[in-house]
Amino acid sequence: MPSTVSRSGRSEEATIRIGALAPLTRPGWVQAGRHLLAGLELAASEINGAGGVAGKPLELVVRDTAADPKKAVAAVDELARLGVVALAGEYHSVVARAAATRADELGVPFLCSSAVLDRLTEQSTKWVARLAPPQSRGWQIYADFLSRAGHHRIAVASQQSVYWASGAHILRDHVHSRGGSLSEISMSSLDPSSLCDKLVDHRATVLLLLVGDPEPAISIxxxxxxxxxxxxxxxxxxxxxxxxxxxxxxLGEDSAAIPFLRYRPEHLNALGSYVQRALREKLGEAPSFVALEGYDTIAVLADAMRSHGIERNSIAESWPRLRVEGTRGKIQFFRTPGAAVWQWTAAPIQIVERTPGNPAQFRILHAP
Known part of the structure; x- marks a missing residue:
């Protein structure tokens, strides 16, 4: 039976419903969605085991976005009708932007777990907050890392997407400001072997993969x-x-020595270490930072509801007042210059790679 919602946005049901958005089918990044959902579910389960929030258990109402912005908007509409007090999750930036825009229009608080696109909404909004660092911060750190390593002729293999275009723009500006060059190679009409010919022509010392996973990234x-x-x-x-x-x-051994951005600290705190062990058991494999982002999302929303109430407006008003111990550090939200949403500004960033000779392990290359 669908829940009813009062004018204040508070659910009249016995459970507190939270809408969970994640890419669980292709063409979405399914493994990322699976890890994200595992983190969301673990946090909700533990909170319920400790008595819930205000005496009510949390109920995750999960919707698959499949990396489709239209599906995300439809899901937000449906979840709002079902009486969720807040929205959580999503991995793909373009999808999260569509969900955030619709959440803002409907007045439903949305805590975005993983998406990094700088502008999740065009207009400033009180309804949306984010855990992941904005793309410009992480990708500028990455560009600096390449420059320090002596890479000044950079090639980018890219697909058509607002997210990839934004990333290429950030990299290009940063690389050019340091006297380097960046050549963008569109994969829309190229196969991987043709890409290799172009890389030889460009005399690039590094190739960056701004393409989907597993394909065409694996083939490249x-x-x-x-x-x-x-x-x-x-x-x-x-x-x-x-x-x-x-x-x-x-990829086996070929998977190693490919630096990437990872949003976790070098050493997890006690909570993070415990959650990592629990998620490993739940997933049957090492949890990614995305799974930790999922856990932190529900932990933050639960804290917001305990301290400020379960009405939608109260949750949205709570963002700047929260101080939550998450798996990756203390979470606080700020309104940064030019940002349209509330942002966790201290989100950790690493540059890591899989270890040559032992790709199952990671090694940290840079941790600003």
Whole structure:
């Protein structure tokens, strides 16, 4: 039976419903969605085991976005009608932007777990907050890392997307400001072998993968690794494709030595260590930082409801007042210059890679 919602946005049901958005089917990044949902579910389960919030259990109402902005908007509409007090999750930036825009229009608080696109909404809104660092911050750190490593001729293999275009723009501006060059190679009409020919022509020292996973990313890596002309070229993946176990499974030793951005600290706190162990058991594999983002999302929403009430407006008004101990540090939200949403400004960032000779392990290359 659908819940009813009062004019204040408060659910009249016995449970507190939270709408959970995640890419659970293709063309979405399914492994990311699975990890995100595992984190959301673990946090909700533990909160319910401790008595819930205001004596009521949390209920996650899960909707698959499949990396489709239209599906996300439809899901937000449905979840709002079902009486959710807030929305949580989503991994894909373009999808999260569509969900955030609709949540703002409907007056439903949305705590975005993983998406990094700088502007999640065009207009400033009180309804949306985010845990992941904005793309400009992480990708500028990545560009600085390349520059310090001596890479000044950079090639980018890209697909058509607002997210990839934004990333390429951030990289290009930062690389050019340091006297380097960046050549963007569209994969819309190229196969991986043709890409290798272009890389030879460009004389690039590093290739960045601004493409989907597993394809065409996996095929590109295999082609480049097997081309003797490109034996010295470095491959990078700022979007984090190598984070998930599928990457090592599909590529083996070729999965190593590909630096990527990872949003977790070098050392987890006590809560993070406990949650990591619990998520490993739940997932049957090492949890990604995305799973930790999912856990933190529900922890923050629960704290907001305990301290400020379960009405939608109260949750949205609570963002700047929250101080929550998450798995990756203390979470506080601020309104940064030019930002349209509330942002956790201290979200940790690392540059890591899978270890050559032992791709199941990661090694930290840079932790600003």
């Amino acid at each position: 890596v295999k082609s480049v690794r097997n081309d003797r002309r490109l034996a010295t070229i470095k491959i990078g993946a700022p979007a984090g494709q190598p984070e998930f176990a599928e990457w090592a499974t599909l």
